[in-house]
Amino acid sequence: MKRHILLDTAPIPDQAEALCLFEYGEDFVIKLQSGKGGQLMNSRMHGSEDALAAIPCSKVAGRPAARVLIGGLGMGFTLAAALKALGPDAEVLVAELVPGVIEWNRGALGAKAGFPLQDKRTQVHNDDVARLLQSDAQGFDAIMLDVDNGPEGLTHSNNNWLYSLPGLTACARALRPKGQLAIWSATADRPFTNRLAKAGFAVKEEQVYAHGNRGARHTIWMCTLTGG
Template identity: 40%
Template sequence: MIPFRNLAETRTPDGARFSLHEHDGEYFLKLNGRQLMGSNSTVSELLLADLACKFRCPVERPTVLIGGLGLGFSLRRVLEINGPHVLAQVSELLPEVVAWNREFLQNLNGKFLDDRRVEVLTRDVFDCIKNGAGQYDAILLDVDNGPTSFVQAKNSRIYSGKGLAMIRRALRPGGRVAFWSAEPEPLFLTSLSRAGFQAEEFEAKSHERAKRAAHRIYVGEVS
């Protein structure tokens, strides 16, 4: 059996162990030893980008905020589907994750960090949203396991009524926000609607051959 290689490790602001691993050519991010994402199961990360950027009307120069760099698959997809004039701002709380993408994941998606269309922000995505009124055509949020399962405790504010109102203000007319969730969170669909979004829930598989769609993506659109 091929062993896992521990490539790098850091601590989150809450003190949790956050680590990067490689196994048989695939890469994995773990929190306290529990896998958060892997390069062998990216269908939902790609769908997150597709749904967030599914504008009803063409946007010539979209500005897209990506909350959480991870392994870079959502970033790559945003660049692929939005063309040469997109501005993709990646908000990653942990500078180490940015460094890992450059050092260990260059041939995966790390090279896209140096794309002229990309701006890397090493800060909390909540602060980007709070200070970004009317700046974004799309916002992708993949910073937790869902609206009730947080990587760090203070992320709960993103999904609160106040947080959703901030997201709505940060979006331009016709703008869309997409939230990744590890499992169904039906009450969150109601929260999005109450915050003034046109809300939808989409099923998402972890990989193409999965028998069932375990994950969910929640989308809110500003009319």
């Protein structure tokens, strides 16, 4: 019988919480140490994480030297999907706040996604994605955010700003004309959809299966910057 085996614990900066990496048979699972929110990530179910990058990156892949930003490394599947969709001259920046998550992706966990951190197009920053957004006006063709379980700060309280109108407006300023913004969530949220529109985006909600074509479905907001 399979059971969860704790492999490592990674503190979340400036929070009392920590992330825990478990081995579960042939798979890996990440949970909050407190148990709040249940299972955050599972290496067997990453269909929606793949779609988070595949859809927006396919729309900008034809741009010369496309430059994209991923907020949240997670288990590396979003990064791997972005690299697959983009050309050889692309640049993919990844902002990951928790140092331990970066180290997990360089080890055994990284093999599940094909070690995307080793790709020469990848630049990983141990930093808050909000800081990168605010320091690079019109710097990106696409931005993909998967920093929490939805449009609220579950794992880190500072994430609340990112999902606020000022945070979404900062995303808009960081995008090039007709840039793409994709945001992952475990559930739908109508007020958040309206907030995206107020920030200057044409918004489409996608419901994507977590694994294959059955079971739980997650929400991805696919947004195109208008007026550029």
